[in-house]
Amino acid sequence: MHIAIVGCGQLSRMLALAGIPMGLKFSFIADAGEDSRCVEGLGTIVRWQPSEPVSAIYDGLGQPDRITVEKEQVDVSLLSALQAYCPVHPNPQAFATCQHRYQEKQLLDKLGIGCAAYLYGQPTEASAAKIPLPVVVKSCREGYDGKNQWVLKHQQEVDAFSQQAKEQNYIVEQWIPFDKEISQVSVRGANGEMRHYPLAENRHEQGILKQSVAPAEAISEQLCLAAQDYMCRIMRALDYVGVMAMECFVVKDQLLVNELAPRVHNSGHWTQSGSKTCQFTNHLRAIAGLPLGSTDPHGVTGMVNLIGTIKPPLASLPPNAALHWYNKAVRPGRKLGHINFTGANRESLIRQMEMVLR
Ligand SMILES: Nc1ncnc2c1ncn2[C@@H]1O[C@H](COP(=O)(O)OP(=O)(O)O)[C@@H](O)[C@H]1O
Ligand SMILES: [Mg+2]
Incomplete structure (x- = not known):
């Protein structure tokens, strides 16, 4: 089976590296x-x-059997046009919802899933007057790594x-x-089957993910089940096929959803070493219409x-460490790899993780 991926970053690289042993092209x-x-040498x-006919793109790819996506800010009209040629998973509507913070929050509201209080569509000072400070102002699109x-x-x-805000298209x-x-x-198969990885605990600095540890410690059974229930409801509502990530805040025994990612996710990279089937393999199994692999963990994993x-x-890797290097151009603040x-x-x-971070 031939799978085309929209995007050429590290997530595409790791999807391909997981799929090649399965005989996928x-x-x-x-x-x-x-x-x-990141993807040089892994395929065409x-x-x-945008001016090019979609048939030429499809033919140029070599007429793939499935199309998938590694990034949230994808051109939804391109995905919709490609659906005429082969199945596109996750579906374009799921991207349209998740790539706009207000639409995403509206979906959560509709499903009765809790998130931080927010306002949209008003001047920032008007919104900020109704929500106790501090507030976080977020642009609806193009947000990543803080x-x-x-x-x-x-x-x-x-x-x-x-005074300096150029637009009102912000969530407050x-x-x-x-x-x-x-x-x-979590992952949802083409037949609706769902599996959930254990929760990961994440630490961000200035909005960028620094480390994850899974399974997360000291989280009640009730909270774990709530997270799985939210994912079931969200993925069903979007008729979603593939891996999805949901970032949440834990406040006492309450779960507030921060954001959804309609793709394999940095906080799931630990599954490459720490689970029977990694998130990349399970995404491919889902979109290819295959039965899903086990999401059970082995021990504890830190990323x-x-x-x-x-x-x-390479020279300083301890025996229990696996390096994933993305082959990207080096730039300050850029994610170049993970361990x-x-x-x-x-x-x-x-x-060990703290030593690496130092
Ligand atoms: N409402 C909030 N309250 C507290 N911290 C927040 C809030 N929103 C975002 N953050 C912090 O900023 C990080 C990045 O924000 P997020 O909305 O996930 O944007 P991005 O798309 O850049 O990942 C979060 O992981 C969290 O650490
Ligand atoms: Mg985030």
Whole structure:
């Protein structure tokens, strides 16, 4: 089976690297200026121009059997046009919902799933007057790794932001003093079968994911089941096929959904070492219409992102560490790779991860 992936970043790379041993063949769709280094050597790369007929893109890819996507901010009209040629999973409507924060929140509201109090469609100062400070202002589109969002703590900051704000297309959200950040990664097959990975506990710095540990510790059974129930409801409502991630805040015994990612996710990279079937394999199994693999964990796994101007740390890898290097151009603040640490003892894993982060 031949699978084409929209996007040429590290998620496409890891999908292809998981699928090649399954006998799958890959090709990739790149935007005009997109860096395709991550997927070089893994299949044909087709550069896409909006003026080009979709039939030419489909033929250029080599007429794939399925199309999938590695990024949230994808051109939904391209996906819809490609549906005339082969199945596209997840479906374009799921991307339309998840790539716009207000639409995503409306879906959560419709399903009765809790999230931070928010307002949309009003000038920032009007919204911020109705939600207790601090607030987080987020652009509806193009947000990732904490970009295009601003924490406003004082009225002066609200005033200054409102004066220079170019548009009103922002969500103004209550800042949540959370106890933990966790994520649920789940997969839904073409026949509606669903499986859930254990929750991961995530630590972000300046909005960028630094590390995850899974299974998350000291989370009640009731909260784990709530996360799975939310995912079932969301994926069913979107008629979703593939892996989805849901980022949440834990506040005491309450779960508030922060955002959804309609794709394999950085907080699921630990599954490459720590689960019977990794998120990449399960995404491919789902979109190919195959039975899903077990999401059971082996022991505890920690994942550390390698960010910034560094070289692959091959010489310093301990025996329980697996390096995944993305082959990207080095740039400050950029995710260049990650390391998965496995072991039985959570404390010693966390110490190892802290050493890497230092
Ligand atoms: N309402 C909030 N309250 C507290 N922290 C928040 C809030 N919104 C975002 N954050 C912090 O910023 C990080 C990035 O925000 P998020 O909405 O997930 O955007 P992105 O699309 O950049 O990942 C979150 O993981 C969390 O640590
Ligand atoms: Mg996020």
